[in-house]
Amino acid sequence: MTAVVGPNGGGKSTLIKLIAGLFDPSDGKIKRHGLEPSDIAYLAQRTEIDRTFPIKVEDVVAMGLWPKVTSSTRYTKNHHHDVQDILDKVGLSGMGRRSIAQLSGGQLQRLFFGRVMAQDAKLILLDEPFAGIDQPTVSHLIGLIQAWHKSGKTVVAVLHDINLVRALFPETILIARSLIASGLTDQVLTPENLTKAAFNV
Ligand SMILES: Nc1ncnc2c1ncn2[C@@H]1O[C@H](COP(=O)(O)OP(=O)(O)O)[C@@H](O)[C@H]1O
């Protein structure tokens, strides 16, 4: 569990996208240590997601399963069962047939966590997953992240809530256009480093 922290425009989303392989760095190198694109799940910052796209809730989760649907180009009963199981886990039971336009912000974020779960990736990248999300949903999603971590997955999340980072993320990367500090959260989020990053909390 690694948090990415820093001021607006500091390059947090850029770093996450580079790790996800959405584009190549103009300088430097990204080493993924053998991870394939299918080993990485990426959840974009909310402002970058178009929620007017006409798609059903269960189809969004099914998209996450797609790389596993190898033997045929159709979803089987098992896949359908997996989708319903995931919707239960994210707290969207019975909402599979709704259009995503009908969901609240919190429900939509639960859904995107469901898609991440369906991908079953080794590395999960989350860009500000709790920004503008209601507290009950945040608590639920934190529970899911902890379960992923327990099952052996690596989670890297851009977060603004320093208290949450201190409570849940043992390691932190602090960036403000360039790297300020990285390592154990308590040693990274010092008053000196936060001042250096011009990050007022
Ligand atoms: N190290 C960097 N090198 C080049 N451009 C950067 C760097 N860090 C940030 N940027 C640019 O700054 C802008 C904001 O970065 P972004 O990653 O969205 O910041 P954040 O997510 O921290 O608010 C983007 O246009 C990005 O291309």
Ligand SMILES: [Mg+2]
């Ligand atoms: Mg960002």
